[in-house]
Amino acid sequence: MYKVSSDHYYVKDVMLKYFIAIVFNQVNEKLTTELGQIQTSLKNALEELHHTQAENKISSNLAAALEAERKQLLEEKQTLMAVVENEEDSENIKELRASCTHLQEERDRLQARCHDLEVTLDQAHEQLGSQIQEQQQVILYWKERWQQTAVSLKNxxxxxxxERAQFQKAMNKNTELLQDCEMLQTENEELCELRSTISRLEDENNQLTKKVKELEQSNHLEHLHRSLKESTGETDEMRELYRELQKSHETIKELEVERSDKELEMRKLKSENGSVLRIELDACRQQLELEKSRREILQCRVGELESKLAAERRGQDYLVEIQSSVTQSQSLERLLEKEREAKKQKDELIFTLKEELEELKRKKSGDFKASLEEVDSELMLVREELQKVWDMLKTKDSELEEQYHELESARDQYTECSTEKIRLEQLVSSLQKQMEEKEQAMKHLQHTRLEKSEMSIEKSSLELKMAAMQDQNGKDFSLNIGSVSHNELNSPTGCQNDKSLHQCSRCDVFLQQLDKAIKGCQERNVELQEQKNQALSSLYQLQDILKDLTKQTKVNEQVAQALQTDNETLKNQHRLVTEQLKGLFKEKQNLTNAYKKIPQEEKPADDWAEKSRLVKNLLRSVKANKEQSKDKEDIQEDFPVPSTEVTEKDINKLQRQLEEKSEKISTMASEIKMLKEKNESLMKAKLRFQQQVQQIRSISQPGREKEPTDPVVPRLSGKSRNLHEAESSSQGSLTGTRSPEGSWTDSAQSSRSPTPINTSAIHSPLRLNIPGALSKNWRGQTEGSPLSPRSHGEIEGSGEGQGPFTPRASALLSPRPYQPRKTM
Known part of the structure; x- marks a missing residue:
């Protein structure tokens, strides 16, 4: 069993070693491919440096050759001067001297001419500077003008x-007056109805008087006959009727009092509101209808009682009722007169208000037309300025779109970094779990091994005890038999020696097995410790990568926030300007509609041009610009031309020399530009390679400190080391500095904020396929690894000869080949 278990563990160890070797081979292959790519890029950079050094050598050789030619010319000049000094008497020498003097004079003239031209160039530069300053002042002036126009627009x-509020108030007043007019018309109609009712009542009263007279004459005789008979029985009924008539008179008086009170309230409310008058008139109508109904009821009662009452009593009561009706008619006539007077007053008020409205309309029409003309002129000017602003906004929109594209790229990079961070965190968590599981398995294995070793020791001790017991039993048996035969006394000693020898051989075997088991345990412990150290080193590397990723994600977040704030501010400005434009166009449409409705009067353009302040300011600015341009033209005309007493040949020579000098200057400038571009490209490539080398060193250093058995990245050659040492001195002047707004700016680059660096491109070499648990995990990683599709593309690209960087990162990191520009 012990051998089977040891073989099983040995097979497991062999498998683990095999998989670890495969993993480290793959890691080494990746690192070697990456280093090969880096070395190729460094070789390209070295070739460019050699090319530049060769060009520098060529230029230095040219300079040395020119110096040698200069020395030769000086020597020839000295020899010629010596010859001239020796042969002073010859005529050729005199002619040469004369030509030399002439040439010296020409040279002096040319120098003077060059000096004059330099002075004119300086003056031209000064004029250009002054023109630039004037243009800046004009820009500031127009900015102030734009602010003034904005303020004037607000005003x-x-x-x-x-004006709209005033117009609305006037319209409200007109509506109220129209309502009052309608109320008066309704009141007039009601008064006409009342008059018709009063006329009807008067006719009824006349008819009733006639009937009363007839009844008096007819019933006088009957009353005289019946008075004596019914005097006793009818007195009670007459009293009751009299009481009822008194009550009716009292109610009529109360109604008259209420009517008077309501008339007073009507007068008060007529001055305040017209709607209340309608309500009160309706109430009065209802009361009149009630009174009519009451009157009809009373008349019916009176008609019934007239046959019963006595002639005298009936006549007296009827006369009293007629008097009351007459008083009521008089009161109604008074009310009508009062209402007529109130109507006259209201008509007068309406007439005065109409006159005031007409006057206001006349005044406002003239002011409104003038204001409309001024507003039209100002709107035209504002429209021109707004078109300029619109063009500026278009340019800003284009810039915003560029920034938006940059933001999108930054967001994509941020999402990639976040996904990679999540993936690495998952890897770390999985590795930690695997480490914990391995530690638990190791503890369990150690515990089982200790138990097995204890069991084997106990087993061996028991075997020894059994052997000792057997030896003792054999001795006793030999002593018992020794008394029988003396020859057999020596035999138990021989057996004892054999058994002791057998016992020693077993002990040796057991000790050897124990030594082997101890050595195997020690070797396994060493291997497990190495695996643990490797896993810990990989975990530390992943933690460092995660720290770098968190820093870069924070930087990207800050950059994205800054760009978002800039975009939001620009969008808000764009929205405000568009809203202002919409409001102005709407106001213009409203004004044009109102201007079309109002009768137009032909006026000259000078009337409104002189009134508006904007037009005055524009005319002043135009006049000032014209005066400045005239002054400049006068200065240019009056500028004194330097006096030149040179022949046409001299002028042609000077022109040729100037052209040659200008060509030389242009060639030198082009060469300088080319050299600057080369230096900039080389410095950028140096910085990029320095970053890569530093990252590789930062990866390799913790691995070297923690585990010496890890695969170390192969170092660069001596030339690359020297280059790195030479480049590290120039790193301080060209390292990126971060602005307080959150955007990265390079001192050698332009002021515009570049796109954020692709973090996945920087940390792509650190994507280690760290071993999992067993072959199943390895197959799962190879078939469907948790890496992003980008990392798959990197692995495929590394197999095809490409680097593990993305296209964007390769564009950032790969040095551009030297391409000399053609000088026109």
Missing amino acids: TEELLDQ
Whole structure:
């Protein structure tokens, strides 16, 4: 059993070693491919450096050759001067001297001409600087003008709002007056109805008087006959009827008092509101209808009682009722007169209000037309300025779109970094779980091994005890037999020696087995410790990677937040400007509609042009610009041309020399630009390679410190080391500095914020396929690994000869090949 278990553990150890070797081979292959790519890029950079060094050598050789030619020319000049000094008497020498003097004079003239041209160039530069300053002042002026126009627009909007409010108030007053007119018309109609009712009542009263007279004449005689008979029985009924008539008179008086009170209230309320008058008139109508109904009821009662009452009593009561009706008619006539007077007053008020409205309309029409013309002129100017602003906004929109694309790229990178971070955290958690499981398995194995060793020791001790017991039993048996025969006394000693020898051989075997088991346990412990150290080193590396990723994600978040704030501010400005434009166009449409409705009067353009402040300011600015342009033209005309007394040949020579110098200067400038571009590209490539080398060193250093058996990244050659040492000195001047707004800016690059660095491209070499538990986990990782599709693309690209970087990262990190530009 012990051999079977040891073989099983040995097979497991062999499998683990095999898988670990495969993993480390793959890691080594990846690192070697990455290092090969880095070395190729470094070789390209070295080739570019050699190319630049060769160019520098060529330029230095050219300079040395030119210096040698200069020395030769100086020597020839000295020899010629010596020859000239020796042969002073010859005529050629005189001619040469004359030509030399002439040439010296020409040289002096040319130098003077060059000096004059330099002065003119300086003056032209100064004029350009002054023009630039003037343009900046004009820009500031127009900015101030734009602010003034915005303020004036706000003021005009406020004035328009005030005028609208006043117009609405006037319209409300007109509506109230129209309502009052309608109320008066209704009141007139009601008064006509009342007059018709009063005329009807008067006719009824006349008819009743006639009937009363006839009844008096007919019933006078009957009353005289019946008075004596019914005097006793009818007195009670007459009293009751008299009481009822008194009650009716009292109710009529109360109604008259209420009517008077209501008339007073009507007068008060007529001055305040017209709607209340309608309500009161309705109430009065209802009361009149009630009174009519009561009158009809009373008339019916009176008609019934007239046959019963005596002639005298009936006549007296009827006369009293007629008097009351007459008083009521008089009171109604008074009410009608009062209402007529109130109507006249209201008509006068309506007439005065109409006159005031007409005057206001006349005044407002003139002011409104003038204001409309001013607003139209100002709106035209504002429209022109707004078109300029619209163009500026379009440019800003284009910039915003670029920034938005950059933001999208940054967001994509941030999402990739976050996914990679999550993946690495999952890997770390899985590795920690695997480590815990392995530690538990190790503890369990150690416990089982200790138990097995104890069991084997106990077994061996029991076997020894059994052997000792057997030896003792054999001795006793030999002593018992020794008394029988003396020859057999020596035999138990021989057996004892054999048994002791047998016992020693068993002990040796057992001790050897124990030594082997102890050595195997020690070796396994060493291997497990090595595996544990490797797993811990990988965990530390992953933790470092996670820290770097968190830092870079924070930086990307800050950059994204800054860009979002900039985009939001620009969008808000764009929205405000669009809203202002919409409001202005709507106001213009409303004004045009109102202007079409109002009768237009032909006015010259000078009337409104002189009134508006904006037009005055524009005219002033235009005049000032014209005056400045005229002054500049006068200065250019009056600028004194330097006096030149040179022939046409000299002028042609000077022009040729100037052209040659300008060509030389242009060639030198182009060469300088080319050299600057080369230096910039080389410095950028150096920085990128320095970052890569530092990352590789930071990866390799903790592995070296913690575990010496880990696969170390192969070092670069001596040239690359020297290059790195030379480049590390120039790193401080060109390292990126972070601005307080959160955007990264390089000192050698432009002021515009670059796109954020792809973090996955930086940390892609650190994607280690750390071993899992067993072959099943390895197959799961190879078939469906938790890596992102980007990492799969990197692994495939590394197999095909490409680097593990993304296309964007490769564009950032790969040095551009040297391409000299053609000088036109």
